[in-house]
Amino acid sequence: MTTISVGMLGCGTVGTGVLTLLNRATNQIAESIKVHFNVKKIAVSHPDKKRNLHWDEDVQFTGEIENVTTDPSIQIVIEVMGTVDQAYHAVCQAINHGKSVITANKELIALKGPQLTKLARQNHVDLYYEASVGGGIPILRVLSDSLITDQITGLTGIVNGTSNYVLSAMKDERSSYADSLKRAQKLGYAEANPINDLSGFDSAYKLAILSQLAFGHTINLKQLERTGIDKITLDELSGAAHWGLTIKPAIVARKKEHTLYTLVAPVAVTKQHPLANVSGVENSVLVTSTALGTTSYTGAGAGSEPTANSIMSDLLTITHHILTEQCGSSYNAPSTHISEYSLLKLPLEYFIALGEPAKKEPKFSNEASQYIEDTFKTGKAVFCITSVLDKNEKTNLEKSLSFMFQNVHFYPILKEN
Ligand SMILES: NC(=O)C1=CN([C@@H]2O[C@H](COP(=O)(O)OP(=O)(O)OC[C@H]3O[C@@H](n4cnc5c(N)ncnc54)[C@H](OP(=O)(O)O)[C@@H]3O)[C@@H](O)[C@H]2O)C=CC1
Numbered sequence: 471m472t473t474i475s476v477g478m479l480g481c482g483t484v485g486t487g488v489l490t491l492l493n494r495a496t497n498q499i500a501e502s503i504k505v506h507f508n509v510k511k512i513a514v515s516h517p518d519k520k521r522n523l524h525w526d527e528d529v530q531f532t533g534e535i536e537n538v539t540t541d542p543s544i545q546i547v548i549e550v551m552g553t554v555d556q557a558y559h560a561v562c563q564a565i566n567h568g569k570s571v572i573t574a575n576k577e578l579i580a581l582k583g584p585q586l587t588k589l590a591r592q593n594h595v596d597l598y599y600e601a602s603v604g605g606g607i608p609i610l611r612v613l614s615d616s617l618i619t620d621q622i623t624g625l626t627g628i629v630n631g632t633s634n635y636v637l638s639a640m641k642d643e644r645s646s647y648a649d650s651l652k653r654a655q656k657l658g659y660a661e662a663n664p665i666n667d668l669s670g671f672d673s674a675y676k677l678a679i680l681s682q683l684a685f686g687h688t689i690n691l692k693q694l695e696r697t698g699i700d701k702i703t704l705d706e707l708s709g710a711a712h713w714g715l716t717i718k719p720a721i722v723a724r725k726k727e728h729t730l731y732t733l734v735a736p737v738a739v740t741k742q743h744p745l746a747n748v749s750g751v752e753n754s755v756l757v758t759s760t761a762l763g764t765t766s767y768t769g770a771g772a773g774s775e776p777t778a779n780s781i782m783s784d785l786l787t788i789t790h791h792i793l794t795e796q797c798g799s800s801y802n803a804p805s806t807h808i809s810e811y812s813l814l815k816l817p818l819e820y821f822i823a824l825g826e827p828a829k830k831e832p833k834f835s836n837e838a839s840q841y842i843e844d845t846f847k848t849g850k851a852v853f854c855i856t857s858v859l860d861k862n863e864k865t866n867l868e869k870s871l872s873f874m875f876q877n878v879h880f881y882p883i884l885k886e887n
């Protein structure tokens with residue numbers, strides 16, 4: 471039996487899940503690959519806190535990250551504490567001390583992934599981060615292994631479990647935004663700072679990671695078109711349903727020749743769209759590639775055990791590399807240069823939600839009415855869909871409607887990948 475010593479940074483929702491799954495799989499791992507994982511040390515903020523762990527062996531809790539990242543006996547460090555600067559420093563320290571690293575931290579990988587990958591290669595250690603996108607869905611392995619020779623032309627998905635859970639609870643149970651969010655937090659889906667989930671930052675980080683693996687392109691996060699779910703109302707969700715549409719928190723990337731069109735925003739999908747029935751904490755990524763066509767990868771996008779399962783698969787990959795002396799690898803992330811624009815530059819149809827009219831009897835200007843095919847009135851709000859609008863037409867329509875209505879929201883209607 472070979473013993474591999476592991477250190478962890480963090481033991482919250484995901485960290486406790488890792489211990490549970492390791493405990494559950496101890497015998498299976500021992501029998502199949504003759505390895506025993508010895509979790510030696512775990513760094514946490516509050517080392518004396520009482521924890522309800524499913525872990526049968528001794529483990530030392532510490533308040534000092536260096537106790538883990540510099541311990542010469544530890545071979546693999548699992549970073550599940552979050553933050554960017556502290557996590558970056560800790561991961562660099564672990565790598566510089568010859569340890570392979572697994573992280574679930576999308577913000578860290580989106581912002582510092584290429585530097586960390588380079589550092590890991592220089593130090594002949596592995597860096598894996600399957601849990602950073604899609605929780606339990608093995609999407610990064612698919613992009614970097616299974617589709618490595620195919621040309622990916624489109625990604626459409628839901629990659630934030632919290633936003634999808636909140637919108638699903640609002641739509642299906644008429645639960646308020648605040649109550650739905652509280653439930654998502656209680657279930658361990660939300661980030662320590664849930665603004666990251668609700669304002670689309672978390673999805674943007676995940677789109678950045680997907681884009682590196684799918685297109686070899688590093689997304690400019692500062693210029694990325696990003697809208698959150700925090701302004702969506704219960705009325706808007708039912709207004710969309712009247713039109714046979716569901717509002718979903720989406721990421722989109724479409725490659726057309728040497729240009730990538732990207733978007734992180736709530737979109738409206740028809741009942742037939744594959745994302746329409748992806749509900750609650752579920753995530754889904756639709757990948758369109760030249761040889762394979764469109765394939766979809768769906769499953770639990772957040773939560774303790776689903777996320778820990780992705781970490782387990784990285785742990786087993788790294789263990790294989792340690793046993794065969796092949797460390798120094800990461801997910802394949804080719805590098806190419808393509809231009810990037812907002813998807814909203816392309817002609818699109820929109821579902822429009824118009825809040826309370828500014829005048830009692832709203833009158834559409836000629837310019838506005840020419841785009842509006844039909845309208846539906848529930849209470850004070852108006853909901854309608856447009857024909858295909860190019861960027862200028864959409865901007866003009868938005869301007870003229872905002873004179874007549876409060877809270878004008880445009881949701882792109884997604885039809886194909
Ligand atoms: N929750 C989820 O479903 C998913 C989370 N992730 C990512 O996984 C990571 C962890 O998330 P999650 O488990 O939910 O977070 P939690 O807030 O539940 O846990 C964070 C853990 O890290 C510890 N910690 C925080 N800051 C420090 C620090 N400075 N030094 C040492 N320990 C620290 C905390 O210690 P203490 O316990 O003492 O407070 C806690 O154990 C994040 O990067 C998140 O984005 C990725 C996919 C899904």
Ligand SMILES: N[C@@H](CC=O)C(=O)O
Nearest residue numbers: 630631632659661772
């Ligand atoms: N907060 C994230 C957790 C997983 O990445 C989410 O809700 O998706």
